[in-house]
Amino acid sequence: MNTVLQDKDNANSNILYLAFELSAKSWKLGFSNKVKLRQKTIDAGDWNSLLAEIELAKEKLKCTPDCPVFSCYEAGRDGFWIHRALEKENITNYVIDSAAIEVNRRQRQVKSDGVDVKALNRLLIRYCSGDLTAMRPVRVPTIEQEDKRRLQRERGRLIEERGAHSTRIKSLLFLHGIRLANIKDLKTLLPKLKGAVTGYDIPVDTKNELQREDERYVMVDNQVKELEALQKERVTQAQDGSMEKQIEQMMQLKAVGWQTSWYLVAEFFSWRDFKNAKQVGSCAGLTPTPYDSGDSQREQGISKAGNKRVRKVMIEFAWLWLRYQKGSKLSQWFKERFDKGSKRMRRVGIVALARKLLVALWRYLEHGVIPEGAQLTEG
Structure with a gap:
């Protein structure tokens, strides 16, 4: 009896809930008014279609045109631009931590975008109804705060790339029994390098590959130095509170x-x-x-x-x-x-x-x- 009464109360709910299941080519949308669920698929990033589907969902689910809209999607490759755009449309959005979503512990379970968006919609309804343990929203940085993280992230990738070039150069040299004390000396020593013990000339293709790898290594190394110099420059010019x-x-x-x-x-x-x-x-x-x-x-x-x-x-x-x-x-x-x-x-x-x-x-x-x-x- 309690369940029936609750459903009757929810039927009069004037709140629209929207869950996104995002992919590279399409977005799966799950609308709900706590009782009925409506699912639609649109092209990824098609904002006009999204707004049109929201208005149509209000009509189909018997919500007023000015009803509040709550939405959510999982944090991932799309970042936070969708969140900012939804907030601009006066839609309350939550970017949620996918690792904190409840999962079914059965050994085999159905997996599809439709099932996922339905589950997200249920979690959103629970969260907005007061169950704050239903999902875990992440803190959304401003555009400026997000941009501040680019320098050290780019540097980290370049360090890995530089290490890969260094390892490749050493591996090519090891094939001929050659060991360099400093890899930065390769450009100077390359024309004179000889195979270990027998003293044969390094084959042409190997020598050319070493030259190209060295050029890539030097380019990445210079970019790392530029980023580090930029970091130090910004700190020396730092303003209070920054x-x-x-x-x-x-x-x-x-x-x-x-x-x-x-x-x-x-x-x-x-x-x-x-x-x-x-x-x-x-x-x-x-x-x-x-x-x-x-x-x-x-x-x-x-x-x-x-x-x-x-x-x-x-x-x-x-x-x-x-x-x-x-x-x-x-x-x-x-x-x-x-x-x-x-x-x-x-x-x-x-x-x-x-x-x-x-x-x-x-x-x-x-x-x-x-x-x-x-x-x-x-x-």
């Missing part, structure tokens, strides 16, 4: 370098507006995930639910902190708890230290609280 000013502030701590500070501030601290330490650790995926059911009690490790790049940087930074900030309270804590343990225990301990350090850095940037016992750089 992201670059936070980078400069973080670098005042001993053990914090250019790339660590730039990455953590641009990707993590500058635009997320954390309210407490728990949110900081959770966003980085460094919080514990205990398993406690019946007589079974164990620790499953960290959640890994957040930004994996930040976790990687923080693990590396935690080791640097132990090396350069030996007198800090955090280093002393690690030494007392894990210094005499096995290699495995030290790896467990460094993850715990990374989380504590991340929280300490947040307090330092947000409230100016220097980590206890930490040293600042001179000058």
Whole structure:
């Protein structure tokens, strides 16, 4: 009886719910008024068709033309431009974390865009009805904040590309028993290179390939240097309250370098507006995930639910902190708890230290609280 009464109340609902299932070629739209579901497919990015389908859905689902519209889609390749465009149309939109969506645990289940958009629509209705655990919206950066992340991301890709060219050059040389102390000397030494032991001339095609690989290596290396110079220039010209000013502030701590500070501030601290330490650790995926059911009690490790790049940087930074900030309270804590343990225990301990350090850095940037016992750089 309660279900029937609830459905009757929902039939008079004057709210339109819209879920998107996005793909490269088409968008699957799922409309609902809590009772009926209407699905339509449009070409990807066809905004006029989307607005027309919204108006038609209001008519078909008996909603008034000025009824509120709530929508959602999964965070992914399309980024946040759809969110900003929907907000401009006075549509309340949520970009949701796909990893936090509830899934059916059956071994085999139906998978299609129609099924997915129907499930998203149900989650959206639950969330808008007050069940805040139904889905997890992500924080949407402004266009300027999103653009601030491009420099270090491009640098990261170029570093990988430069490493690939370097490895390829070394592999080609190893085929002939040649080892170079410095790969940057290849251009000068290439005309004189001889095969190991027998002293034969390097074959023509191999030599030409080495020359082309070296040209690509030099080009990428120069681009990396240009980006790093641009980063330093922006920090030296930083204004109060800017992201670059936070980078400069973080670098005042001993053990914090250019790339660590730039990455953590641009990707993590500058635009997320954390309210407490728990949110900081959770966003980085460094919080514990205990398993406690019946007589079974164990620790499953960290959640890994957040930004994996930040976790990687923080693990590396935690080791640097132990090396350069030996007198800090955090280093002393690690030494007392894990210094005499096995290699495995030290790896467990460094993850715990990374989380504590991340929280300490947040307090330092947000409230100016220097980590206890930490040293600042001179000058």
